């Protein structure tokens with residue numbers, strides 16, 4: 094069987110998520126990569142190292158990529174065939190997957206944690222905030238279009254050579270065309286959230302952007318990364334790249350420290366895989382306590398500064 | 410600007426959701442509420458309509474009897490609503506939802522369609538993208554800031570590491586993020602006016618849309634919750650417990 098993956102470029106290289114998809118796709122069959130980005134020998138080489146032998150490359154330039162990528166993919170799937178196409182959880186992934194599904198009049202199964210192709214395409218996902226596991230079969234033929242959850246699979250280097258690269262022209266998208274006029278990267282401090290072994294996260298209960306600084310200080314002392322809830326991102330205290338949860342990042346550190354976070358299910362799905370969870374919240378009924386290994390019922394403005402002092406003392 | 414805002418009615422998120430045993434659909438009570446996520450879309454629509462002397466029409470596919478959620482959005486200031494409601498739409502997936510909403514919006518005519526990034530109950534997060542393809546317009550998704558220009562719209566499109574500025578002609582579709590704007594509260598006057606605003610009711614067959622089920626849920630099982638650990642009341646020394654646990658986890 095042929096399994097396609099959609100791969101987005103991040104900072105000139107294949108995104109980490111696309112290499113995770115590649116590893117899963119290789120376990121299912123013969124893989125075709127559809128890569129959207131400026132492209133480079135290094136980028137293609139990275140796909141090769143991860144076992145890809147065939148990369149279709151589309152450079153959208155300054156066009157908003159989704160309409161063109163979906164049109165090109167629909168054509169390629171028609172001419173080359175393919176039983177499934179896997180997308181990551183990224184924004185462009187979702188745009189292209191949705192447009193492709195509507196174009197081919199096929200369903201898109203979102204939130205996949207696993208995919209089994211031994212008998213048709215069977216997708217495992219979670220619903221209702223990760224409280225129920227659901228298995229879904231795609232019933233109207235190929236390709237099955239699947240969007241996966243972050244970190245559902247693990248990237249794996251296998252040391253392959255340079256893949257065959259087939260250049261795909263950006264189709265004329267007519268009425269669906271729009272232009273990217275500027276690209277901005279918002280600086281984030283400290284270690285990468287998704288690979289850090291300690292994550293310290295703050296929620297609305299901190300009260301203000303100034304008070305959020307203590308979360309950063311604590312993370313700094315522990316050599317950890319800083320995260321936040323959607324509430325603090327929406328309030329503008331930290332950029333979106335810090336958001337943990339359903340609509341943000343998924344983290345699985347050894348230790349997760351939740352400071353003044355209620356534990357809404359949309360937050361929890363992004364951190365419940367942490368090995369040890371520590372929560373500080375003044376409300377004894379906060380849902381976060383239901384999953385914490387250690388829950389402190391107390392004022393974050395007292396407990397965290399004390400913890401910071403204690404850690405500083407240890408290091409001197 | 411002729412603005413179509415897609416709003417979803419959902420069971421009150423404060424109540425636990427239950428699934429229908431046979432079809433595994435979320436059981437929808439008669440009284441549903443406006444999805445909070447869609448308040449943001451309504452607000453963006455109202456601001457653009459105010460800036461361009463336009464109108465805001467709500468579109469909702471709501472297989473349920475209640476209009477409570479729609480009235481909430483009308484009370485914020487939307488001009489009218491179109492509801493597509495019939496029994497054949499129960500359990501619709503994202504594609505069917507997008508097909509139905511697009512057909513209704515196309516029929517009414519539009520310059521701009523606004524949706525939320527993801528619904529609170531379903532959170533598939535692809536209905537807007539599917540609509541953009543069906544309507545053949547740019548998909549301006551993850552929009553955290555929106556401005557009308559002389560001949561279109563510009564947005565800030567949130568990305569993993571920052572944002573992109575995107576410029577688009579009209580017609581177009583916007584999917585806005587939760588933080589895009591602060592939704593207004595309905596005024597008393599708004600609530601009274603909402604009662605007499607026009608609400609059109611349509612069925613799938615009125616729109617001539619043919620739907621095909623393409624996926625089937627084969628099983629739903631409970632995931633065992635993570636066990637709670639030790640909960641301690643802070644007596645001024647609880648931070649020592651954290652230090653102890655960090656030592657045990659060998660991270661300090």
Ligand SMILES: Cc1cc2nc3c(=O)[nH]c(=O)nc-3n(C[C@H](O)[C@H](O)[C@H](O)COP(=O)(O)OP(=O)(O)OC[C@H]3O[C@@H](n4cnc5c(N)ncnc54)[C@H](O)[C@@H]3O)c2cc1C
Nearest residue numbers: 296297298322323324338339340341353355359360375393
């Ligand atoms: C479709 C959808 C997607 C979403 N995606 C995400 C997502 O990806 N990530 C995410 O995080 N959320 C997401 N949300 C939002 C989520 O539902 C919650 O609203 C959000 O996580 C709440 O953030 P919070 O815990 O910071 O704030 P709150 O829920 O307001 O909690 C604040 C907590 O702080 C405590 N507190 C207050 N003062 C103190 C003090 N002095 N000391 C100690 N504790 C204190 C309070 O007791 C309270 O428990 C999503 C929602 C929807 C509908």
Ligand SMILES: Nc1ncnc2c1ncn2[C@@H]1O[C@H](COP(=O)(O)O)[C@@H](O)[C@H]1O
Nearest residue numbers: 415416470524525527528533534535536
């Ligand atoms: N039944 C519906 N009626 C109206 N709008 C909807 C419906 N379902 C989804 N939407 C719109 O699509 C957005 C994303 O929903 P979803 O794809 O279900 O996560 C929502 O915020 C709504 O704006």
